Amino acid sequence: MQGVFTGFATIAVVIGVGALLAHLRILDLTAQRILSQVAFFVGSPALMVVTLSRADVHQVLSANLVATAVAVLVPLSIYAGLARFVWRRRLGDATIGALSAAYVNAGNLGIPVASYVLGDASYVAPTLLLQLLVLQPIALALLDADALGRSPSFVQLLTRPFKNPLTVGSLIGVLLSVTGWTLPDFVGNPLELLGNLAVPSMLIAYGIALRLGPGLGAAGSVSELATTSALKLVVQPVVAYAVAHFALGVDGHALLAIVVCSALPTAQNIFVHATRYERATVLARDTILITTMGSVPVILVVAALLG
Template sequence: MLEVANIVLPVFALIALGYAFRRTGIMSAAAITELNRFVVYLALPALTIDIIISSSIEALWQPGFIIAFEIGVAVLFIPVLLFHWMKSKNLARATIDATAASYANTGYIGIPLCLLAFGKESLPPAVIAGILTVSFNFAFSIILMEISSKKGASIGAAFKDLAVSLIKNPLIVSPVIGGIMLASGIHFPGGVTQGIKLLGSAACPCALVATGLFLAQKQETTSALVSIELVLLKLIVQPLIAWFFAYHVFSMPGIWAKTAVILSAMPTGTGPFMLAEMYGKGAGIASRTILLSTIGSVITLFIWLSVL
């Protein structure tokens, strides 16, 4: 139990530190934007490239892991989307709710926690889950939001806008760069490699502090019942689904199975809030769900790490 506490507590201590620094005014609102930009544009892409070029294609190709993780997302996303859409008659708000119920914080909390819990061997699956989350899963949510916002306008234009935004996303570009280098056998010069490693090592602590800064923002007044529903689905149902498929359906290395479950048990990431802000709908539900799921995950992650 003490061993698990030593894994969980440092992660949430850094989140709490960011929260406290923002609440006390030591770090301003501008720090949220700037630190987040550093993590997204420099630190996490560097960490992603470093992990990929340090691995092998055989080690990274684990289709069972990908399917188990994505089934956990789909089994929540689709029913929540349909139920909330029928209830509210609003596709945009239903998309925000469905994303909040299934969008795991794989990058900012998942990677640091997996590193502490399972060591460097867990970083490749953590990065793959992060790529799936910020590319495929987030892209699907954007498509639904575009369809909702355009209301009969060209869906082709929505896909074009989406493609451009994905191409510009460093979290999408970095694994492509790493994959090309791994497949081609090209290597960076030694000094460049060390620079990438230095940047990558800053990703985990900065991401956790950035999470705390984000959570310290004032929460909009919204229905607590909806957020509680989404949090229960995210923290309890999603990891149970991933556990079933990772351990009882697909064959994969033990470390990959554990990582699939832990990453599925992550609290809601900032994706749904970003969607809500971009389209001006559902920000209150998104931010409250992120806050409550992050607090609740202290307990649920402790339980999962103890069981696994």
């Protein structure tokens, strides 16, 4: 379990640095937005190229992918229904809320947890690829279309993701993985260095927002925040377990890996997306905070029951 605590502690320290810098008035909300933009347009695309180029994309065709996909679809659908018929959220706000309820921190937390707790970083690859190549492009297309003030057309859904730097970086990484090509050092080394900007930029920006932004739950509906958090921490891992164990017959360590990956908290880059598009930023921030704290005991319980 040391890997779990190490991963969460690392994230907490960097977020704390951002909050401290904001408290000392060294950085402000303008700096928070700049850091988020740097992460979105520079660091994250570079990180996607480097990370996915080293992943085994063939693992996507596995029971892990099926269980992960269903576990994502269920909370997304529940939140989307509530956002449409109960809270009456606009498209962009509903998109960020849905991502908050189902998009797991498979990168900067999932990779160390998979490595130290599960014994193999490749366990998180199906989740990572599913999110980067399917969920994220669709969500970004919806956010881009919402920013234009009209519902997305089918053509927009197909073409707009390819204009997004994160999607382009992901596709380049997958292409490199599938073909086995290796970037020359004069390209790969700068990309890796730029990719190292992504996670600290996101976490420091998040810490600034925690210190200077509205208080917990100030975005409006407390029930909406409770729903996104419960969908992420409870519904998603339970669905993953049910599909993997009862429908696909997965057991043992493989089952543990699927459930642990689904129990990871909401990813910090959802806050980056929310900031970039100015949609549901406080809901994203608060859900990330609650699920990051809550996922520690959830993962410990999962490990105790299935380990």
